[in-house]
Amino acid sequence: MFDTVQAAHERIKAVAHRTPVMTARTLDQRAGAQVFLKCENFQRVGAFKFRGAYNAISQLSDAERARGVITYSSGNHAQAVALACQMLGARAIIVMPQDAPVIKRQATGGYGAQIVFYDQATGDRRAIAEGLAAEHGYTIVPPYDHVNIVAGQGTAALELYQDAGPLDALLVPCGGGGLLSGSAIAARGLCPDCRVIGIEPEVADDATRSFRTGTLHTVSNPPTIADGTRTPYLGDVTFPLVLEYVDDMQTVTETAIINAVRFLFYRMK
Template sequence: MTGLPVSIDDVRAAANRIRGVAHRTPVMTSRWFDAAAGMRAFFKCENLQRGGAFKIRGAANFVFSIPREDLARGVVAFSSGNHAQAVAIAAREAGAPAVLVMPLDAPRLKVESTRANGAEIIFYDRLKDDREALARRIAAERGCTVVPPFDHPWIIAGQGTTALELLEQAPDIDALVVPVGGGGLISGCAIAARALNPRLRVFGVEPEDGNDTYLSRRQGRRLSIPPPQTIADGLRAQTPGAVTFPVVQQLVEDIVVVSDEEIREAVEEGIGTIVATPHFNDRYQPTQAQVEAAATELRSVLASNNLPVELHVGADVAVAPALKDVVTERPSLTIGGKGKYILLEPPAHILPDWLNDV
């Protein structure tokens, strides 16, 4: 492995830096899922992470790497939700002010969580405004530091701690499946995983309507796509990162693309969030149907029978229309329509118990 933006030593240093800020999340298994997918799967439950997603790893590593005199002037970031929450939490832990640039249609729960962590929020129209330009203008005006969502060595090293932990918890895995947005997570995980086990195979997963990395990899150069409209709202990057893409080219074996219909079917057929509830060995946390659909797709390309699936989701749960009958409205839940889905936005701390009652 040559010319990589970070090393395994950088990932280990990040793990030490974020200790006490990011959680060490558990790995779960499911006999039901193994039987359905025809392989043994290990789920790294980043939905139990602070902020509900893996993003705190990279954000905390970045924020705690900023020189103290610069950190005192604050940080600014742009995000549809998960990165925003992560930066807000990391900045609060570091005692620094934070400004978050978020789209007008960001999930309400993520907006509220970001604000609850003390961040100032500035909204933008994702179809009209350039969020990165807006964040950089704020940084120039206020003298604060931009915390990028994925395309920076500090972010990549932080996200790589996910795989570092996974390989300590499940050392005998043969392949790694990671969702791909801008590429920070898969880059960090691929660097860490391949450094620890050079034979380990790394696969990425993208939604069909957000397939910028899939297309770029096949063309051998970074391509841009129109704003994705996929229901996988955490994977709506328009172009892979300049720093992350070379890592994907070098270390990732393939990118699998799944359609929104496949994601929808995965939920409806019981591989997804709600129906899987009774089948996990321990108290079940919601999974990401997009990743699970990809696990089925990968059956034909994986020669071995040990497959770890990275879980990276927030507290929002998407339920297909066919599952409406199993949903009971409670005072703690807000139910609103979103396309062909019902969007449940329960507070993250009540979600495990609520799912056990569904």
Template sequence: MNRLKPMNPPACTPQDIDHAAQRLQGIAHQTPVFTSRCVDERTGSQVFFKAENLQRTGSFKFRGAYHALSRLSEPQRAAGVVTYSSGNHGQAIALAGQLLHIPTTIVMPTDAPQVKQAAVRSYGAAIVLYDRAQENRETIAQQLHETQGATLIPPFNHPDVIAGQGTVARELIEAVGSLDLLLVCCGGGGLLSGCAIATKHTLPHCRVIGVEPAAGDDGVRSFHSKTLQTVANPDTIADGARTPSLGDLTFPIILSHVDDMVSVTDAQLLDTLTYLWTRLKLVIEPTGVLGAAALLQGVVRAPGQRVGVILSGGNVDLATLLGVVNRGEWGHLADEVVRD
């Protein structure tokens, strides 16, 4: 466990998020917001789903990746970029590099979904595979940074990445107006940090709650203990949230701007995933429904309130996920879909 000192100056400000929005204009998709009468009736809330599963590369990660790469100097661009990622950040860096003509290398676990590995390669990036049980991805990426001279842009613990991710909440609020509650998935905390900064700047009264998988609840434990906690290779279907810990930039932001942190089980994720596939007709990955699961499963209740929910990604490994679904590993919400 590590105790973190307060940041000074802040890693990311509302003005940084505004600047990121300007850089992303015309590059990133302004993703739609969906509503559902069935969801509203079930929760007693007015719910607004920000569909980042329809973002370029299939997740919010493109925002932070493109923003970070666009701010590199010409010498840095020529030397290339390296990162580590289970998939979505890797895809985002790869596409951003393709658009900006910057060579990219992605360190990925051997068990990363094949759909994500294929997408990274399709964008022209090189992949370095590692065994997450035996090797450390940060160490491998750092070695590549030192030997190749490539700029290391981590998935979440980077000021420009955080600012780019904050544009998700900024767009949502611009589209729907005031919110009482915002639910955001959390792995390393980049999306949660950026969205919390953007939200509290515009809507100080709005509660912001981060949601993690129960098997990887290091962020929940860190938030409540006020001490950085870690988890080793959490076994969860939410592969985008298998990070070992929050970062030394994201953790202090979360402590300062987030109101609460909660977790949901994999069974609750599958239950919610099936329900939203049926109701919203959207392809969403398990990590992408963390926030929705907290609301639909009653972990967080907000009757009579206006609730924003970030659907963070849609890069589904269908072969794996459908196998789980076919085995009947989901709960009551899926059954109610049939009865409704």
């Protein structure tokens, strides 16, 4: 599957930012190792999600783009799909909870997307999107569970290996598993001896439990500060890929996450 990541990189490299790889001596001292950080917070829309969204939507036909692309997200994927559609001349429809943060609603709408609001207490965003897609002929571009999304997300790791060289270990955050599985595929293609380790919040450990038992586990709206990892379960595409390509899964506490963010804010200068 490494060829899909390579093809995705060729497809997106002219439009996605090649984000910086940063280091810090203090971080190396604390970790007892040389640490490289792939800073996807400098990516378009502020997250790696643009990579997968653009890779997937760029492969749709003109007719499919004209009919419309639909997804369900309240955060980074919503903005990524909206921006990719704007750049590619596609119509974007986003199913979003009515209580989504105003700044995210404004950003998504600012890229020209049509937003369909729903009540999280009574509605199922995926079911709503699937119903609208069936009714209007929209193409669904899911947040993570699609081979073209996975390949696009894997380009972040591909660039990291190109810029930093061979690595002993690759630590990747995990929500729905798109970034993790894509990065693991890139690792196997570029650095087979590198251990790939997925990282989850302790209170949102569905992927860790799924990985260790080989059976899909779920978690319901976990109360973690790492809101991008609140996905309730791995997908039909990502779960088998995680089992095949990832070496281990580990969890971190909320205190550890907060301390890490604080450290990066004050010391990554």
